[in-house]
Amino acid sequence: MDNDKFVELCKEKVADYTNTTMNLSSVNPPVHISTSDVYVVWLNRTLQNNKALLSTTVSDGMYYEVTYNGDRNELYFDAYSLVHNEAFKLGE
Numbered sequence: 001m002d003n004d005k006f007v008e009l010c011k012e013k014v015a016d017y018t019n020t021t022m023n024l025s026s027v028n029p030p031v032h033i034s035t036s037d038v039y040v041v042w043l044n045r046t047l048q049n050n051k052a053l054l055s056t057t058v059s060d061g062m063y064y065e066v067t068y069n070g071d072r073n074e075l076y077f078d079a080y081s082l083v084h085n086e087a088f089k090l091g092e
Contacts, residue, residue: 001050001068001070003043003045003050006045006050006052006068007040007043007052008035009066009068009075010038010040010052010054010064010066011035011038011040011054012035013064013066013075013077014038014054014056014064014066015033015034015035015037015038015056017064017077017079018031018033018038018056018058018062019031019032019033021079022058022060031058033056033057033058037056037057037058038054038055038056038057039054039055039056039057040052040053040054041053041054041055041063047070048070048071049067049068049069049070049071050066050067050068050070051065051066051067051068052065052066053065054066060081061081061082062079062080062081062082063079063080063082064077064078064079064080065077065078065080066078
């Protein structure tokens, strides 16, 4: 699968997941995003495999990892929620 097709498929999966999940929660008004609201944070292709980290314009602390296994022609989708974020001042 080429990179453009992979990225478009990833964006579709993330948009579908976000629309379904956010509409099942108590979000009011319901969320509806399109693939243009999904962006790639990181993308890698190694041999016949692809991996992307993605997020959306929705302020929900979620990010997504999508992996394409070219050997099996399978797509793996993981959704993660931000649990903790802290800044540390480093010495100069």
